[in-house]
Amino acid sequence: MSIMYILKIEFFGYFAAFLTTVAFIPQLIKTLKTKKAEDVSLVTLIMFICGVGFWIIYGYKISSSPILIANIVTLTLNLFILITKLYYSKNT
Amino acid sequence: MSIMYILKIEFFGYFAAFLTTVAFIPQLIKTLKTKKAEDVSLVTLIMFICGVGFWIIYGYKISSSPILIANIVTLTLNLFILITKLYYSKNT
Numbered sequence: 001m002s003i004m005y006i007l008k009i010e011f012f013g014y015f016a017a018f019l020t021t022v023a024f025i026p027q028l029i030k031t032l033k034t035k036k037a038e039d040v041s042l043v044t045l046i047m048f049i050c051g052v053g054f055w056i057i058y059g060y061k062i063s064s065s066p067i068l069i070a071n072i073v074t075l076t077l078n079l080f081i082l083i084t085k086l087y088y089s090k091n092t
Numbered sequence: 093m094s095i096m097y098i099l100k101i102e103f104f105g106y107f108a109a110f111l112t113t114v115a116f117i118p119q120l121i122k123t124l125k126t127k128k129a130e131d132v133s134l135v136t137l138i139m140f141i142c143g144v145g146f147w148i149i150y151g152y153k154i155s156s157s158p159i160l161i162a163n164i165v166t167l168t169l170n171l172f173i174l175i176t177k178l179y180y181s182k183n184t
Contacts, residue, residue: 012150019143026135039131043118051111058104 017070024077028084037085045082049075109162116169120176129177137174141167 031037052075059067123129144167151159 009150009153012146012153016143016146016150019139019146021143023136023139023143026139027133030133030136031131034131037131039123039126039129041119041122044115044122047111047115047118051108051113051115054104054108054111058101058108061101061104 014066017066021070021073021077024074024081028077028081031081031084031088035088035091037081037088040081040085042082042085045078045085049078049082052078106158109158113162113165113169116166116173120169120173123173123176123180127180127183129173129180132173132177134174134177137170137177141170141174144170 027040031040052071055067055071056075059065059071119132123132144163147159147163148167151157151163
């Protein structure tokens with residue numbers, strides 16, 4: 001395999017990680033704007049956050065910076081979505 | 093590194109993949125039950141689905157069955173969430 005081919009493959013991985021990470025920014029903005037996230041499943045959020053936590057442990061154990069960085073950002077965004085969801089559900 | 097240690101590390105990866113995949117089942121069930129997903133961000137869903145699509149390409153290119161399988165399930169679940177969201181938003 002040539003270096004160019006490997007780089008091309010790695011691009012898909014980095015682009016995938018970028019998209020599945022920043023994808024949660026619009027959800028956070030929407031929740032903050034509409035001040036509700038009633039339709040967003042609490043169980044999904046909690047399971048997803050736990051899963052991302054395990055990805056962080058895995059990324060740390062195999063010393064993979066992309067897995068570590070992408071999942072720390074995803075965890076942070078989803079924790080904010082969870083907090084805003086809970087905050088607004090209490091206030092209604 | 094002993095085989096037991098490697099297996100322990102791999103466990104975190106598989107458990108992480110399992111959680112971040114099945115996490116979307118409660119969201120799908122909730123959307124089907126309440127017949128609405130107004131608060132679920134459409135932009136988040138589309139970006140996430142595209143990202144998962146790139147994970148599938150990446151998993152295929154590096155011949156990683158866990159990445160491939162986990163992301164095909166995640167893609168399917170999120171496509172169903174997207175379709176139900178769009179379906180119910182049209183019917184209200």
